[in-house]
Amino acid sequence: AQSVTQLGSHVSVSEGALVLLRCNYSSSVPPYLFWYVQYPNQGLQLLLKYTSAATLVKGINGFEAEFKKSETSFHLTKPSAHMRDAAEYFCAVSPLRGNNRLAFGKGNQVVVIP
């Protein structure tokens, strides 16, 4: 079964500093990969997705992620953190075919320090 691993449940970053959230996937073939953001008491919002096109994917709110097959990784970055980036971030994987069910990581709670 496909799965993703996110390490470090809580991530603290200073305002203006680099945001780096790590995601490693487990799959026999390169799957579809996603990053979602969840604000308190809200549903999940798609930040960006990798669907076997460009390996560097740009998303909303200044986030981007790079797919590296050799490292089975899909890390999320943002050059400069804003206070509004404080939220929970989930990496997810889905198969190329079939029901496209998403398998999520445990998430990273990002805290932005003024």
Add this chain to the structure above:
Amino acid sequence: DTGVSQDPRHKITKRGQNVTFRCDPISEHNRLYWYRQTLGQGPEFLTYFQNEAQLEKSRLLSDRFSAERPKGSFSTLEIQRTEQGDSAMYLCASSHRDHGNEQFFGPGTRLTVL
């Protein structure tokens, strides 16, 4: 279109009671998913519909859980004889068959079982 909607947003019930949640997907989205999210965890897949057909159910979906999508539009998730372990956020998502990999999430229904 206003996106995926879920009702109610919050539900508090006593152990042993039955509860029903509703999800209205984005119109023309033929795929509908239910996920469950417990505190500190990523969402976990429960079940999937393509049109009115329920095509897959997770082993997490015990016999007390039932989901329907009678006309291929809205869906309901019912939990019978609720237990305290059922307390969670129940998320609904929908997707279009031509863009099946991108799922749009509703705000969720938070269930508290006392």
